[in-house]
Amino acid sequence: MFSPQRIETTKSLRKKKVQELVKFVSESSEREEDVDISRASFTTALNIISNILFSVDLGSYDSKISNGFQETVTAVMVAIGKPDLANFFPFLGFLDLQSNRKNMKGCTERLFRLFRGFMDAKIALRNESTDDVSDIDFLDSLLALTQGVEPELDNSDIEHLLFDMFAAGTDTSSTNVEWAMAELLKNPKTMAKAQAEIDRVIGENGVVQESDISELPYLQAVVKETFRLHPALPLLLPRDAETDVEILGFMVPKDAQVLVNVWAIGRDPSVWENPTQFEPERFIGKEIDVKGRDYELTPFGAGRRICPGLPLAVKTVSLMLASLLYSFEWKLPNGISPEDLDMDETFGITLHKTKPLQAIPVKKRTIS
Numbered sequence: 001m002f003s004p005q006r007i008e009t010t011k012s013l014r015k016k017k018v019q020e021l022v023k024f025v026s027e028s029s030e031r032e033e034d035v036d037i038s039r040a041s042f043t044t045a046l047n048i049i050s051n052i053l054f055s056v057d058l059g060s061y062d063s064k065i066s067n068g069f070q071e072t073v074t075a076v077m078v079a080i081g082k083p084d085l086a087n088f089f090p091f092l093g094f095l096d097l098q099s100n101r102k103n104m105k106g107c108t109e110r111l112f113r114l115f116r117g118f119m120d121a122k123i124a125l126r127n128e129s130t131d132d133v134s135d136i137d138f139l140d141s142l143l144a145l146t147q148g149v150e151p152e153l154d155n156s157d158i159e160h161l162l163f164d165m166f167a168a169g170t171d172t173s174s175t176n177v178e179w180a181m182a183e184l185l186k187n188p189k190t191m192a193k194a195q196a197e198i199d200r201v202i203g204e205n206g207v208v209q210e211s212d213i214s215e216l217p218y219l220q221a222v223v224k225e226t227f228r229l230h231p232a233l234p235l236l237l238p239r240d241a242e243t244d245v246e247i248l249g250f251m252v253p254k255d256a257q258v259l260v261n262v263w264a265i266g267r268d269p270s271v272w273e274n275p276t277q278f279e280p281e282r283f284i285g286k287e288i289d290v291k292g293r294d295y296e297l298t299p300f301g302a303g304r305r306i307c308p309g310l311p312l313a314v315k316t317v318s319l320m321l322a323s324l325l326y327s328f329e330w331k332l333p334n335g336i337s338p339e340d341l342d343m344d345e346t347f348g349i350t351l352h353k354t355k356p357l358q359a360i361p362v363k364k365r366t367i368s
């Protein structure tokens, strides 16, 4: 799923799903309605991943159709991110005093039921084999590994893998698009600069393609600056120390839980100038990237546990953002001025904007 070839074969799928987002925003603009950026970008991220995995849309832009999937994934992230007394007093674990385990179980069971439905449908169709490799989705490839005398996976492994993909890949990508849009609405000059670059490269009446992104250094800097100030997983994923280890004079005992605070690293004044300012210019002409080699900017982690979805995520976030900026001018609703835009953060395992961003789109050009 994450090999460069596989990511390349799903390029047109991402383009199609992002165009559906543009169409939805265009219709909202015609109806003079605000767009809930978090919900809209979550739907796009969800449909990209659900199509890669099972070849279906799981999300809907229609707010009347409850996006139960988004609620369940968000509930999972909240349950994982809640501080749990049992982390500090393991002997209390069995009491589940904050009901974290109970909530988590309810959400995972709901998702697993949905996955089992897709798996059963695929198994029923298994004999109708297809020769077209592009028709084979991730679930087909996983189910193939359950076959043979010595299967590499069983159905429970598959359910857990699918769970990881949705939990790790949907909310993270959409949160990033929302924070990028919020920062651009708060900094109109930066928004204008990003839009001018996109207009120059794409021209009139085009559609942003993934291949255009490499021609958009300022947009890439906007994405990196968003990752620096608003890393989707502010503490990465927890680790356990395998042995006693001394780091910078501090003893970390065996079995201690270790959290890496990339949120604080991104705002460290000894590393970054004007650390709290949104200044994409700081990355222009610099080699710093998010691929785990530059430790001052590791929103995807680094080393063995680095996010396997990194290449897919960077493409998805950049394409969504570039397309929203290319096709629309954006304004804040209810006369909110940029400097008054609320940027409060809610910490969990993912870093959410406390007040979801609502924005008014104004069409810049014809949308096909």
Ligand code: HEM
Residues within 6 Å of the ligand: 049, 164, 165, 166, 168, 169, 170, 172, 173, 176, 231, 232, 233, 236, 237, 238, 299, 300, 301, 302, 305, 306, 307, 308, 309, 310, 312, 313, 314, 317
């Ligand atoms: C902007 C979007 C994303 C961000 C910021 C992000 C960030 C991260 C981070 C920080 C980790 C933990 C790394 C560590 O602790 O060192 C992680 C793990 C993971 N990510 Fe992502 N991710 C994103 C999108 C995706 C996507 C699109 C997928 C796949 C569809 C994905 C799949 C995973 C998986 C499976 C893991 C767990 C790896 C393990 O268990 O070691 N991520 N991600």
